Amino acid sequence: MNPTIRRTTVSLLILLIGLLLNQAPSFADELVSWNSNEGISRLEQARVKHDFYALTPHFEGQSNKVFCGVASMAIVANTLRVDRDATDIPLDESRISTQERRFFPKGDWSPFFHRYTQESILTGQGKTRIEIMGAPSDSDSEGDYGMKLSDLDALAASLKFKTQTTYVAEDKLLDQTYSIKVKQHLIDALSNNEQFVIINYSRKPLNQRGDGHFSPLAAYHAASDSFLIMDVSNTFQTWVWVESKQLMQAMARIDKQNSRGFIVISEDS
Template sequence: MSKPCRIASVLLMSSLLSATALAREDAATQVQPLVPFASTEGLERLARTTAKPDFAPLANQFEAQATIAFCGPTTAAIVLNALRPSAIETPRDRSRLRPEDERYLPKSLELTVPRHTQESVIATGKKTRAQVFGEPSTVNGKVVRDGGYQLRQLDELLKAHALVTRLVIVDAQTAEADIRRDLIDNLNRPGDVVIVNYLRTAVGQAGGGHISPLAAYDAATDSVLILDVNPSHHPWVWMPVATLIRGMRTRDVTENRGYILVQTR
């Protein structure tokens, strides 16, 4: 083989090896597919796993978020209704009633039911309804527009409702093994709940930052069941733990996203 041919052959082999390495790297970092809960595979995962004591209480109290900005308070309402902390009185939200609703009913009849709602949760928090919808506020002398809830703001809201929490911000220093242990241990125990905050685009979905509770863990596929509170656009899904961690290890307004471990006192 002539020298030019040998050089061409070496260059071709080097190019092929580089392409193969890049393909392997892309495959390793590619977001794994999410499995819809309502699919045959999704239902089979729930049936076979034992790490699901939170599923029934959360599913029994589940509701969809009323607006695009309410994923945080909706999740808080579901968790509060599921855990029912005895240290706080369950509210009766009358915000959805109209004056004429009680016109023909006995005065002694109360139309509302004792239940935490998205509206009642917001009403008792530091963040106003207008701020949740993006009203500018002043923070450390700077005017900021901060719609929805950051994870730390939601943590403060849960604590104000007599819940015990442990907030974990998933940054570059947070070990994946520690995150995995926290999630799996919690999902194996009754009486406590995990709330996660992740970036949808980082897990293969369309949209921005999102908050929802976890309900189960399937060891065979190393995936968790997310009870997405925006089911009209994103139905409940089984998400690989590694994918969820990738979604949590993303930047929000002031710090990274993460998760909250919640229980009653």
């Protein structure tokens, strides 16, 4: 090839690549830590963020590696039901032994709060604690540790919550109308002060370590078209902003037979 033509071709390629990079939004397909400068800016600018402030006082990391669904449910349940005068949430007396309690004041005083814990929230209906740990069940002779979206829905129902469960279909994501509808469902739920969202997704499309996971969704930032995931695995993952298209792909990943998705939880009034 003529040296002049080669130099011209290379120059044009460099120019074209530069134009493409400049046209791509800086936030595309990137996870943004919630406490980074960009993450803080998004939260400040977001108009849909009520759930972030409602959930934060009740946030707790999952107590073990298979309790992401349990921890997410405990956070949401406490957000919906705990108040100063709450007495109808059962006390979890497992966290302080009888021997330790003998040093407390006598009488009716109790060291326990009326709030859900990751132990007490498992009602015994639906998937049991031992089955979450991987023990075989009548419906699954091989055992399956953790929870599926249907298991979380059953747990919410056993706690007398109203639920709306959505499975995100991977084969429909190319349909823009479908994707917009699913995204709007999430935004509408986050915009409703009486509803809270727990997402079930695979970490792999987010380029995170691990696979299936549950966590509450906390906010939406329109300018970057991103959602804030309040990750309950906070020992090795921070809370992150995720672009909506990437989140849809993560929720569409198959968990055994069905896709993943999300559940909208509210009181059954």
